[in-house]
Amino acid sequence: MRPWGKHRARPKRSRRWRTVLGTVAALFVSLVSGIAYGAGEAVPLPGEVKTSQASVIYYADGVTELARVGVENRTDVRLAEVPEHVQHAVLAAEDRGFRDNHGVSLTGIGRALLANATGKEMQGASTITQQYVKNAFLSQDRTINRKLREVVLAVKADHKYSKDEILEFYLNTVYFGRGAYGIDAAAQTYFGLPVRKLSAEQGAVLAAVIKAPTGFDPANNFEGARDRWRYLLRAMADEGWLDRRRADTAQYPAIRKPGHSVRSLTGPNGYVVARVERELEQRGISAQRLRTGGLRVVTTIDKRAQDAALNAMRAAQSQQPASNQGALVAVEPGSGRLRAYHGGREAYGYLDYAEGTYPAASTFKAYVLAAAFRRGISPADIWDGSSPMLLPGRGGTPLTNRDGISCPGCTLEESMMLSLNTPFYALALKLGPERIAELAHEAGIRRTDHGRPTLVDLPGELTPGFTRADIAIGRYRVTPIDQAAGFATFASGGVHAEPFIVERAVQDGTELYRAEPRTRRVLDPQTSANLTQVLSRTAAQHGRLHGDRPAAGKTGTAQYRSSRDNSDAWMVGYTPGLSVSVWLGHDRPAPLRDKAGRPIEGHGLPVRIWQAFLDGALAGRPVEQFTVGIPRV
Numbered sequence: 001m002r003p004w005g006k007h008r009a010r011p012k013r014s015r016r017w018r019t020v021l022g023t024v025a026a027l028f029v030s031l032v033s034g035i036a037y038g039a040g041e042a043v044p045l046p047g048e049v050k051t052s053q054a055s056v057i058y059y060a061d062g063v064t065e066l067a068r069v070g071v072e073n074r075t076d077v078r079l080a081e082v083p084e085h086v087q088h089a090v091l092a093a094e095d096r097g098f099r100d101n102h103g104v105s106l107t108g109i110g111r112a113l114l115a116n117a118t119g120k121e122m123q124g125a126s127t128i129t130q131q132y133v134k135n136a137f138l139s140q141d142r143t144i145n146r147k148l149r150e151v152v153l154a155v156k157a158d159h160k161y162s163k164d165e166i167l168e169f170y171l172n173t174v175y176f177g178r179g180a181y182g183i184d185a186a187a188q189t190y191f192g193l194p195v196r197k198l199s200a201e202q203g204a205v206l207a208a209v210i211k212a213p214t215g216f217d218p219a220n221n222f223e224g225a226r227d228r229w230r231y232l233l234r235a236m237a238d239e240g241w242l243d244r245r246r247a248d249t250a251q252y253p254a255i256r257k258p259g260h261s262v263r264s265l266t267g268p269n270g271y272v273v274a275r276v277e278r279e280l281e282q283r284g285i286s287a288q289r290l291r292t293g294g295l296r297v298v299t300t301i302d303k304r305a306q307d308a309a310l311n312a313m314r315a316a317q318s319q320q321p322a323s324n325q326g327a328l329v330a331v332e333p334g335s336g337r338l339r340a341y342h343g344g345r346e347a348y349g350y351l352d353y354a355e356g357t358y359p360a361a362s363t364f365k366a367y368v369l370a371a372a373f374r375r376g377i378s379p380a381d382i383w384d385g386s387s388p389m390l391l392p393g394r395g396g397t398p399l400t401n402r403d404g405i406s407c408p409g410c411t412l413e414e415s416m417m418l419s420l421n422t423p424f425y426a427l428a429l430k431l432g433p434e435r436i437a438e439l440a441h442e443a444g445i446r447r448t449d450h451g452r453p454t455l456v457d458l459p460g461e462l463t464p465g466f467t468r469a470d471i472a473i474g475r476y477r478v479t480p481i482d483q484a485a486g487f488a489t490f491a492s493g494g495v496h497a498e499p500f501i502v503e504r505a506v507q508d509g510t511e512l513y514r515a516e517p518r519t520r521r522v523l524d525p526q527t528s529a530n531l532t533q534v535l536s537r538t539a540a541q542h543g544r545l546h547g548d549r550p551a552a553g554k555t556g557t558a559q560y561r562s563s564r565d566n567s568d569a570w571m572v573g574y575t576p577g578l579s580v581s582v583w584l585g586h587d588r589p590a591p592l593r594d595k596a597g598r599p600i601e602g603h604g605l606p607v608r609i610w611q612a613f614l615d616g617a618l619a620g621r622p623v624e625q626f627t628v629g630i631p632r633v
Helices: 012-036 084-094 106-117 128-137 144-160 163-173 183-191 200-210 222-238 244-249 269-282 287-292 303-317 361-374 412-418 421-431 433-443 468-473 480-491 525-540 605-617
Strands: 055-058 065-069 296-299 325-331 338-342 382-385 407-411 495-497 502-507 510-514 519-521 552-559 566-574 579-585
Touching: 055 269, 065 269, 084 128, 084 163, 084 200, 084 222, 128 144, 128 163, 163 183, 183 200, 200 222, 222 244, 269 287, 269 296, 269 303, 269 338, 269 502, 303 325, 303 338, 303 605, 325 480, 325 605, 338 605, 361 412, 361 421, 361 433, 361 468, 361 480, 361 525, 361 552, 361 566, 382 412, 382 421, 407 412, 412 421, 412 525, 421 433, 421 468, 433 468, 433 480, 480 495, 480 525, 480 552, 480 566, 480 579, 525 552, 552 605, 566 605, 579 605
Parallel strands: 055 296
Antiparallel strands: 055 065, 296 502, 325 338, 325 579, 382 407, 495 519, 502 510, 552 566, 566 579
């Protein structure tokens, strides 16, 4: 066993290979340096950067325009206006050897040559000088030809300009996300400050974003952004650019609420654009490429469905205080295509409520029922739905049903229709909470919820008095998009499809990406059909869709602490062609009331939103029927 802090020696073969690769790269750089002076291509200044082309994002028909992105928010500044600690933060993030290298990275070139030789994708730029010439003058294609031009220009730039000039060029052109190009625009966008007033901690936030402007935006990925920020502070300390104690004890600075600089993407459709940007970045198409490359992106969003979502949510807002928030997500069962997406009413870049996590409340009973059916339990089985009831694991605290309903001899189906807590808690004890959690994950509830307790871990207690079996009554948190995807699994006969929003992306006639639905079977068709029969009767209690269109679903209402108020209200359900999740609540737990001061419950406003949306989205389309399940005994 090797001692702590020691590193296992690299095999001689590995070291030999690295030496050969480094030698080849060095010879390559020498060759490039020799021809660089004779190359006719000039190195551009920031003011000479090629004109960016806005990208067009389309609805699913590939013709109707949803949005355009690419208007630059940029103000050039002199390097002297950028505090040294901000410069150091960028160098720590992107090129710590900037002051000593000759504009290119030997190891980076070696990786590129190896990737090309082995048929792998070309690696990205390594040095700040390479990044500058790539972003300012070259395409974003990862080819050996583009890499060669990048290296030539980087070598020429290093000979022609001082390090301070190159760093100034870079800082004025690099993309920081949220539509901000250059360090000064980024400072204003994230902090509302000119760059000269940024602290080292604030500079490290911006430096952390460069690597992945969407993925490391703290509004999208706070934990990841903070981890990278902490890593950069320690890297600055390692280089002697920041006091070690300050690096270790620094507090993450307050970030401005997104949306300030992207005025052209206001309203709920801005959340569609933000999700497109995130999904493309996950597929290797950067946010900068989207904003400068003239892409044509076709989404999965159906215009009729999106208009219906906007109309339904807008009508609901007139009945609520401005502080109330909401989300609506519609997924196509079997394919995972997002057909409508409403993550909030404010603008692009704000908190996406469709990705927020909230207590699932009684909507989660659908997953419990699915887990029960999978284990051979019948909806006709009799369960004790008495209330109040003492149940194991609750420390003597009785569990009650809503509105004091008590049903000592209800079937499981009747228990679902009455949304009784006591039989479902007992069912969780019989099945085991882990089995319910696993079924939910398979159906579409992801295994992460941004740092809060997750289903997969099933902590012993969420808060005092809550137990693992409380999963059955919706104490655990889920996202609206996961709920839509989970219920879509039931709608499709038990096949789960990963939700996605980008159908394809094209640049200059070349297809960069085309989606392929990713599916897996979770439930057998008969079990799924029986679940749909129960959920159909449950949904019918709240009224029918226009034209008696078949529908299934479940409401849910989360209590606000121990008060008579509620904190969250849900309606999640589906037709054969669309699965829809509607959530109403707040940024943080708070009483959820309408303008008249009355508590909002799942069977009220969320149901009306859900019905209005489906009536609008499916207007004029043929009425589809659910698959009939096997007879029940």
